[in-house]
Structures are given as C-alpha cells and as structure tokens.
Amino acid sequence: MTTNGRRKFRREGEGRRRRDLIEATLDCVAENGIEGATVRAIALRAGVSAGLIRHYFPGKADLLQAAYAAVVKRMTDQAKDALAAREARPAERLAAFVRANLGPPVVDARIFSLWAGFIARAHADTALAAVHREGYLGFRDEVESLVGAVLEEAGRPADTAMLRRHAIAINAIIDGLWIEGCMASSLFGEGELAGIAIASVAAQLGVDLPGRAGSGH
Amino acid sequence: MTTNGRRKFRREGEGRRRRDLIEATLDCVAENGIEGATVRAIALRAGVSAGLIRHYFPGKADLLQAAYAAVVKRMTDQAKDALAAREARPAERLAAFVRANLGPPVVDARIFSLWAGFIARAHADTALAAVHREGYLGFRDEVESLVGAVLEEAGRPADTAMLRRHAIAINAIIDGLWIEGCMASSLFGEGELAGIAIASVAAQLGVDLPGRAGSGH
DNA sequence: CGGCTTGTTATGCAAGCGTATAAATACGGG
C-alpha cells in the first residue's frame, strides 16, 4: 500500500533546519552532558535522520561550535537587553545588568551544562577557545564601562587601573554567583542571588545601588 | 632460566597501583578533556595494560569518581593548610584563606581543566555530583565560620541569615577570580588576584583585612 | 504533467570504546 497520502518527510529551509539541529544539540548536552550529544541522539531529537547533520555541518565539531556560539550569544543578548531599556541613572543600569545576569533566563542548569562542557573542551580546542574568549572579553568591557559611569556619577572618577580592578572583581562576583545558582538553584530563593550580588557590588564600589534586598525601606 | 633475565612486569602494592592509575587519569583528563580519559589511554600513561584497571576498580566510572575525589581533596587540603598555621587574629586567617585559594598551587590551568571536565559531567552523573557537593559545602562552611569570627572580632556579630549571605558572596568572589586566573593567568600579575579578592572581601564585610595590595605601607 | 534539482533517508564501514575472560608471569611461603 502506498501508505495513503502521507509524506515521509518534509523539506525545510536551511535556516530552519540549522536552528532545529542546534536546539536539539543544546537539549542533548543539557540532558546527558556533552558526551550524550551524539549525532544520532541529536538527529532523533530534531526529528531528522542522522545523515542530515552532515548536510548542514561539515562535521560534528562544527555543530558543537555553532551550538556554543548560540549559547554565548543568548547570554550576552540577555545582558544587552537589560541595558537597552536604558534607565536614567548609571547606578540603575548597573543594577539592571547584574540582575539580568543572575535571573531566570541566564541562571539555568541547561546553559551551565553547556558552558561547563565547552569550557572543559576549550582547553584542547582552539576554535572553541576563541568563541569563548570573544564573549568573555565583551562581557568584561561592558562591566568596566558601567562601573566607570557609576563612579563618575558619584563624583569619584576612577583611574584606569582602579577601574580594571573593579571590573575584574565584579565580573568574578557575577560569574561565581551564576555558577552557584546554576548548580544548586534550589538552595536560593527567587531574586536572592541578584540581591546578594547587588549588595556586594554596592559595597565594593562604595555607592548605593537601587534594588537592594532588605534595604530597610 | 626464564628466557633471559629481564622481567616482563613488576608487581606493585594495591595502594601504589591505585594511586598511579588515579594520577594517570588526571593527566589524561587535564590534557584531552574527560573524553580523552579512555581506559587504554589511562593504562598507557600509567605504564600498565588496560585490563589492570578493572582489577583495581569495578569499572571506569569508579576510577573517574576516585580521581575527582582526589582533585577535590587536593584543593580543599591546600586551603586547610593555610588555616593550620593559625594566625592570631581572625582577619589574618580569612586573608590567608583567600590568598591560599588564589595563589599558584590552586590557581592552575591543569586543576581548572580537571574541575571543568568533571563539573560538566556531574550534571548527568549522580556519583560525581555527590563528590562535588560534599567538597563544595565543606568549603562554604569554612568561609562562613571564618567570616563569623572576623565580624565577631570587629564587634559586629551577624545573624545567621546575614552570615550566610556573606559566605555566599565571598565564595562567589573566590570562585570567580579563581576561574579567571586559571583561564587567563597571563592577564594578571603575581598576587594581583589575591589582592583584588581581599580588597573586595574587606569592602563587603566593612572591615580592614591585612595584606591588601597598595596599602601604602 | 514529467523531468531535475537537492533536501533527506537508509545503509554500511572502520575505528574506538568499555568490558569480559583466559593465559602468562612474578614472587612469597612451605
């Protein structure tokens, strides 16, 4: 029988298929670690056959790299969105930035699993290392610029060396809290991480930041 | 006369063999990621045949777990050593603790590579996750106890909730700086990370800590 | 409506994986 009129597969545009494969890759990595992201598992989740992957990507490594780039982009975009709705005061911008990086969309076990998997691999894979370095430095520059604006507003302009030290420390706070939140999200209440981070950054810079939890208002 | 006098292998005690196999595993993980730690590669580096692994470990998973436990122990031991030579003042102890975790033996690309490799897998491997959780909570408890002593000395005893928040933040600072230092050690001068961390912790707690860089001595 | 392009599947292959099993060897105790 000709299995009635049902088609066996549908053709899709290149953009759609690439996006689906990347998303399926992220799902697989998040679920079973980077070693669980085999071409067969990815294809199964994407609803296509395994061979199709090599029709859109030269090899599995390229798919993984594209997937990691997508994660980096998603995270930095999230942070930039928080800045797009630019509040009037620099202090508010900095607080919003910190909050965006420690909130639900970024603090996510799935993203962390990807990050850890790729970070571990970046030591032996120069291409992945480049992707990482790019997103990382962009993030730190953003922090440095925000801190500079905040200190200037407070009438305490900082020299470049001090600005750098502040950016490094604040970046570390955000990174560290992000990791803790991703690995043990159940241990922290909603917004608790962001509150801790903002309080810590405020103390670090010696300024008052809006949105501090328990500010005794 | 056994052909010629040369022995084909030597018998070693169980302790020695297990230690060698664990060390070989760490070498493999650090060099090529956790996926590069195959039983054959590990055995080759340890100078034994592949089959011997299963004579000392029920399976490869057990070897990996033992190897990760060794890494965690090594890191926490390093920090505890800094506390063993207990200085008089709590502030000095806290500073020494921070400095120990951001100095040469702990800030190391190889250890980071190991950490990242295992962390990535811990999401899908409950045994590894348990090993991690154990070492992690021990570290945080240490920080909390140190912070409590420092605040008490300063005449500003903190309630448990505040203590917890401080411990979380300081832990994050150390973690974040540790990662930055491991991944891009060339970007930081000697002792710079420790200096940034101590300054940040001092600001966070509102106390003066010894060993601050640029303290105008 | 029939051929053409090309997205898509199906199948196969060589390599590498972890593991199981039996043979070989070192080395201490009778």
Add this chain to the structure above:
DNA sequence: CCCGTATTTATACGCTTGCATAACAAGCCG
C-alpha cells in the same frame, strides 16, 4: 626449590561512534 596464588597481560567480543555513500522522494519549473 618449587608450588600456589594473586597480579598482570593478552586477546576477543559486542556495542557505539562519526563519517561516507548511494538510493530515494519532495517540490519547483518549464
């Protein structure tokens, strides 16, 4: 001195992996 036993090696098996290739079919264009 030689035997017994635990350690170590050697070999093989079944499975999965990433990748290559050929058959297939969906949708467009004349």
